[in-house]
Amino acid sequence: MENTQTCVATAQKAGKFVTSSHVESLLSTYKKERWVNNSKHIQKEDSLSVWYSVEELEAFLAAAKANGADGVKMYFGVYTPETAKELRYEERQTIVLVASKTKALENGSTIDKSIYVQQGDRAEILAYNAGRICPPACTGPGTGNDTGFDWDNMGILIDRKDEGMIII
Numbered sequence: 001m002e003n004t005q006t007c008v009a010t011a012q013k014a015g016k017f018v019t020s021s022h023v024e025s026l027l028s029t030y031k032k033e034r035w036v037n038n039s040k041h042i043q044k045e046d047s048l049s050v051w052y053s054v055e056e057l058e059a060f061l062a063a064a065k066a067n068g069a070d071g072v073k074m075y076f077g078v079y080t081p082e083t084a085k086e087l088r089y090e091e092r093q094t095i096v097l098v099a100s101k102t103k104a105l106e107n108g109s110t111i112d113k114s115i116y117v118q119q120g121d122r123a124e125i126l127a128y129n130a131g132r133i134c135p136p137a138c139t140g141p142g143t144g145n146d147t148g149f150d151w152d153n154m155g156i157l158i159d160r161k162d163e164g165m166i167i168i
Contacts, residue, residue, distance in 0.1 A: 012070065012102060042091040047133035050095045060128040064099035067126055069115050073098045077129075088136045099126040 031048070038046040064072060075096045084090045099115040116123040 014071075038093065044091070045135045047092040047094065047135060049134045050131040051134065052128075052131045056128075060097060060099075064115065064126060067099060067115050067117055068101055069099035069126070070102055071100045071112055073100050073112055073114070083129075085130050089133060092133055092136075094129060094131070094133055096127055096129040 079089045100112040115126040
């Protein structure tokens with residue numbers, strides 16, 4: 001029987017656990033460098049996060065593994081009127097998870113190929129989307145307090161010159 005530690009050690013890894021200060025730096029830079037301009041462009045606050053339950057992520061990962069995936073690509077996307085599950089999600093960013101399999105190329109490099117599964121008479125990409133984006137849905141459905149403000153991430157002050165100052 002194979003040693004579990006050996007399996008973990010040989011698995012391909014791309015990420016790592018990071019500190020609170022690392023996360024704060026990423027979010028602060030994103031808000032200053034991208035979010036302000038995105039929000040101005042779409043004329044409303046763009047989303048800052050996407051939330052999924054642990055259970056639904058586990059179900060997606062189980063489906064990905066069952067279909068041969070060894071990784072997940074996370075793409076940034078933007079909702080259109082056809083893809084938004086709610087009108088208030090239109091034009092806001094989202095994340096779509098796509099199951100993938102690493103493939104070795106002849107030149108020694110690798111590529112992460114998306115996984116497709118048969119759905120009736122056609123192949124469909126194995127992907128997951130439609131999480132709860134914040135804003136506008138920062139406190140969760142059914143709480144009666146869906147204000148659009150994420151109290152856990154009380155943001156930074158940004159001077160937009162002639163357009164005034166905002167806290168994000």
